[in-house]
Amino acid sequence: MNDLEKLTEYFREFPGIGPRQAKRFVYFLLRKNDNYIKELSNLIPKIKQNTAVCSRCQKYFTKRHNENLCDICSSKNRDPSKLMIVARDTDLETIEKSGSFNGFYFVLGGLLPHLEEDAQKFIRIKELKELLLLTKEKAKEIILALNANPDGDNTANYLKKFLSKEFSNVKISVLGRGLSTGSELEYADKETIFNALENRK
Numbered sequence: 151m152n153d154l155e156k157l158t159e160y161f162r163e164f165p166g167i168g169p170r171q172a173k174r175f176v177y178f179l180l181r182k183n184d185n186y187i188k189e190l191s192n193l194i195p196k197i198k199q200n201t202a203v204c205s206r207c208q209k210y211f212t213k214r215h216n217e218n219l220c221d222i223c224s225s226k227n228r229d230p231s232k233l234m235i236v237a238r239d240t241d242l243e244t245i246e247k248s249g250s251f252n253g254f255y256f257v258l259g260g261l262l263p264h265l266e267e268d269a270q271k272f273i274r275i276k277e278l279k280e281l282l283l284l285t286k287e288k289a290k291e292i293i294l295a296l297n298a299n300p301d302g303d304n305t306a307n308y309l310k311k312f313l314s315k316e317f318s319n320v321k322i323s324v325l326g327r328g329l330s331t332g333s334e335l336e337y338a339d340k341e342t343i344f345n346a347l348e349n350r351k
């Protein structure tokens with residue numbers, strides 16, 4: 151395999167990228183000047199170094215010192231009675247940008263695929279349990295904010311069962327279907343998120 155093919159293979163591993171797009175990325179880079187290439191290749195090890203996973207919500211954040219909590223988890227101005235569970239960092243970002251939620255979050259790190267039951271393999275169920283044990287007295291409501299598709303539904307069903315067994319005193323709600331079926335939370339606009347939250351049940 152030559153270097154051009156090797157780089158194409160790297161890009162192919164990116165989420166949502168097929169072989170033709172991967173090759174287009176390589177040709178795009180070939181057309182860029184040396185400065186661009188240098189900055190890009192310096193940035194990758196740098197973000198790896200400066201980024202940590204929050205020990206509470208599990209989201210990625212940029213470290214300033216040696217802190218292990220993200221800005222949201224260390225904030226004193228948020229409502230501890232509400233915890234929202236999302237699949238990925240990008241979903242959390244979309245909801246934060248909408249400005250319609252002021253509680254805390256937990257990032258599952260993925261979804262439990264349709265018909266799959268082995269949660270440990272796909273989502274951070276152990277970390278979620280630890281967080282809930284820690285916040286038990288405070289969290290009054292857990293909001294499941296997951297994609298409206300078969301994987302999202304399977305995850306929601308699994309979590310509902312798990313949470314009602316382990317934390318029966320907490321109210322569990324799911325986002326209202328202002329999010330149309332099959333839609334991805336990450337791409338929802340501000341108004342849709344606001345409505346989905348208002349209509350949670």
Ligand SMILES: [Zn+2]
Nearest residue numbers: 204207220223
């Ligand atoms: Zn956090």
